[in-house]
Amino acid sequence: MLLSACTLLAIESSCDETSASVLKDGKILSNIVATQSIHEQYGGVVPELASREHQKNIVPVVDLALKTAQIELDNLDAIAFTRGPGLLGALLVGSSFAKSLAWAKKIPLIEVQHIQAHVLAHFIGEDKPTFPFLCLTVSGGHTQIVLVKDYLEMEILGETQDDAVGEAFDKTAKIMGLPYPGGALIDKYAKEGNPLAFPFPIVEMPHLDFSFSGIKTAFLNFLNNNQNKNQHFIQENIHDICASIQHTLIQILIKKLKKAIKQTQIKQVAIAGGVSANSGLRQVLKEEGEKNNWKVFIPDFEYCTDNAAMIAITAYFKYQKKMFVSQNVSPLPRMEWE
Numbered sequence: 001m002l003l004s005a006c007t008l009l010a011i012e013s014s015c016d017e018t019s020a021s022v023l024k025d026g027k028i029l030s031n032i033v034a035t036q037s038i039h040e041q042y043g044g045v046v047p048e049l050a051s052r053e054h055q056k057n058i059v060p061v062v063d064l065a066l067k068t069a070q071i072e073l074d075n076l077d078a079i080a081f082t083r084g085p086g087l088l089g090a091l092l093v094g095s096s097f098a099k100s101l102a103w104a105k106k107i108p109l110i111e112v113q114h115i116q117a118h119v120l121a122h123f124i125g126e127d128k129p130t131f132p133f134l135c136l137t138v139s140g141g142h143t144q145i146v147l148v149k150d151y152l153e154m155e156i157l158g159e160t161q162d163d164a165v166g167e168a169f170d171k172t173a174k175i176m177g178l179p180y181p182g183g184a185l186i187d188k189y190a191k192e193g194n195p196l197a198f199p200f201p202i203v204e205m206p207h208l209d210f211s212f213s214g215i216k217t218a219f220l221n222f223l224n225n226n227q228n229k230n231q232h233f234i235q236e237n238i239h240d241i242c243a244s245i246q247h248t249l250i251q252i253l254i255k256k257l258k259k260a261i262k263q264t265q266i267k268q269v270a271i272a273g274g275v276s277a278n279s280g281l282r283q284v285l286k287e288e289g290e291k292n293n294w295k296v297f298i299p300d301f302e303y304c305t306d307n308a309a310m311i312a313i314t315a316y317f318k319y320q321k322k323m324f325v326s327q328n329v330s331p332l333p334r335m336e337w338e
């Protein structure tokens with residue numbers, strides 16, 4: 001594809017991160033992320049509070065993104081925003097802001113599907129995959145194996161039938177009394193634990209689909225049984241418990257990924273989404289890649305969890321095809337990809 005020059009501002013507000021990014025000719029010039037810590041005390045994202053925080057953050061975040069990039073509003077060729085999936089109220093803040101700015105500046109508006117953007121985050125850096133490749137997309141809301149045929153042509157080969165793997169991390173962390181979101185904390189404690197200390201059952205799912213709700217229940221029962229015998233069980237074994245549950249969740253993911261590679265014969269593998277920040281998953285994927293001769297793509301930490309740079313790079317590919325939307329567009333909390 002011959003790519004034409006453009007300068008874009010992208011906005012991400014689908015969950016609890018308010019983010020803005022400026023892209024010029026395919027290069028990210030800024031990526032500002034304001035994480036909403038207000039949700040920690042509630043043990044999960046409170047949708048109403050998320051919308052209010054986005055409203056507070058959006059102007060300073062956009063302002064800082066433009067200043068960091070040294071780009072004026074008048075230099076922009078288009079505005080991009082996350083249309084979905086996500087929380088309706090949260091999406092409304094970003095989309096309304098983007099629409100108003102595009103209208104005021106009389107420039108095109110580009111909608112972006114959040115999960116597709118997680119996959120395309122791999123085109124931000126220097127080490128880019130070639131098509132086709134497989135992407136294991138693992139976040140707080142999604143767990144999918146995606147066949148990526150082209151920038152905007154993707155097929156879901158398998159996905160979770162219940163909880164997402166990020167949810168499994170966060171819910172098991174919550175059961176242990178850790179603050180939200182607990183995924184990164186499990187990762188931290190797991191580093192000093194024995195992954196084989198406590199075995200957890202793995203539910204077999206057909207095809208390339210996943211299920212994570214059973215493991216949550218098994219984990220709860222396991223902790224209750226042990227706490228009944230020793231009320232300090234969690235404190236005394238936190239490292240081994242975290243290493244064991246993380247190991248089990250990673251095994252579930254890797255097993256399906258291997259199956260997808262065998263089925264498609266595609267040996268380029270990428271990971272994307274918040275859980276791709278997990279050091280255990282990154283390590284296992286690297287090792288499996290070396291052992292099995294796969295080419296593995298692991299995003300920089302900055303582009304794993306929610307960020308507007310991934311929205312900007314996706315919008316860049318859409319800009320090339322003039323895939324613009326009208327001012328009538330409204331957010332889609334359950335948006336599929338086109």
Ligand code: KG4
Binds near residue numbers: 166276278
């Ligand atoms: O992609 P993301 O920022 O938001 C969604 O689109 O959902 O993913 C957030 C998820 C949360 O479940 C969080 O606990 C998880 O990513 N996460 C991690 C780590 N860092 C973030 N899970 C395991 N290990 C980590 N280091």
Ligand code: ZN
Binds near residue numbers: 114139273274305
């Ligand atoms: Zn995400």
